[in-house]
Amino acid sequence: AQKVTQAQTEISVVEKEDVTLDCVYETRDTTYYLFWYKQPPSGELVFLIRRNSFDEQNEISGRYSWNFQKSTSSFNFTITASQVVDSAVYFCALSHNNAGNMLTFGGGTRLMVKP
Amino acid sequence: DAGVIQSPRHEVTEMGQEVTLRCKPISGHDYLFWYRQTMMRGLELLIYFNNNVPIDDSGMPEDRFSAKMPNASFSTLKIQPSEPRDSAVYFCASSLGQGMGSYEQYFGPGTRLTVT
Numbered sequence: 437a438q439k440v441t442q443a444q445t446e447i448s449v450v451e452k453e454d455v456t457l458d459c460v461y462e463t464r465d466t467t468y469y470l471f472w473y474k475q476p477p478s479g480e481l482v483f484l485i486r487r488n489s490f491d492e493q494n495e496i497s498g499r500y501s502w503n504f505q506k507s508t509s510s511f512n513f514t515i516t517a518s519q520v521v522d523s524a525v526y527f528c529a530l531s532h533n534n535a536g537n538m539l540t541f542g543g544g545t546r547l548m549v550k551p
Numbered sequence: 552d553a554g555v556i557q558s559p560r561h562e563v564t565e566m567g568q569e570v571t572l573r574c575k576p577i578s579g580h581d582y583l584f585w586y587r588q589t590m591m592r593g594l595e596l597l598i599y600f601n602n603n604v605p606i607d608d609s610g611m612p613e614d615r616f617s618a619k620m621p622n623a624s625f626s627t628l629k630i631q632p633s634e635p636r637d638s639a640v641y642f643c644a645s646s647l648g649q650g651m652g653s654y655e656q657y658f659g660p661g662t663r664l665t666v667t
Contacts, residue, residue, distance in 0.1 A: 471655060473658075479640065479660065479661055479663075480658060480659075480660050480661065481642065481644075481658035481661075482658075483655045483656070483657060483658075486654070486655045527594065537582050537584075537599070537646055537648045537654065537656065538584075538596060538599060538607065539584075539596065539656060540596075541593060541594040542593075543593050544593065544594075
């Protein structure tokens with residue numbers, strides 16, 4: 437069975453602090469994709485990144501970085517120098533490649549960045 | 552592109568009434584997904600279509616829910632009769648997908664449904 441666990445339900449930081457959101461997944465697939473989505477207070481879900489199971493290189497995009505470690509089944513997301521606009525709920529998700537493009541979402545982590 | 556379009560954005564209805572939610576996917580996307588988001592259950596996949604054909608509806612909660620995709624640019628999710636526990640935000644998403652590839656899903660703004 438596919439499962440995504442985001443153990444941190446809520447994190448509060450002060451602006452300019454670095455923060456890491458954890459994501460642990462379970463799958464029996466050998467080929468799979470991992471995703472992060474952002475849901476700001478306005479409610480829409482915004483795609484941030486996709487990673488495939490064959491590419492364990494870390495990725496950096498501006499203040500965002502992602503650490504994929506297959507050995508620990510983790511795909512963690514770090515925001516450097518957090519800003520108030522980063523306040524949102526962040527979802528990690530896992531695709532079922534053998535079942536089309538179905539996504540299993542984690543429960544989400546609510547990040548609050550205080551000025 | 553305008554992105555995934557959903558209507559209405561908000562719907563308030565009384566228990567027992569029929570509710571129809573609408574979705575227009577991104578042009579060229581061949582997968583369409585319906586999700587429901589609640590505080591208790593998080594984001595749940597209800598059903599998804601590939602090339603207008605329903606592929607997996609195992610997430611549809613019960614027979615009161617039905618979904619159709621008559622063409623590549625339109626899908627509906629219908630609840631009949633509606634119940635208060637159906638109150639949630641319903642998202643539609645679309646994606647490209649072919650062969651072994653698995654592509655990111657792009658979400659619409661959601662429909663907030665309140666059943667009183």
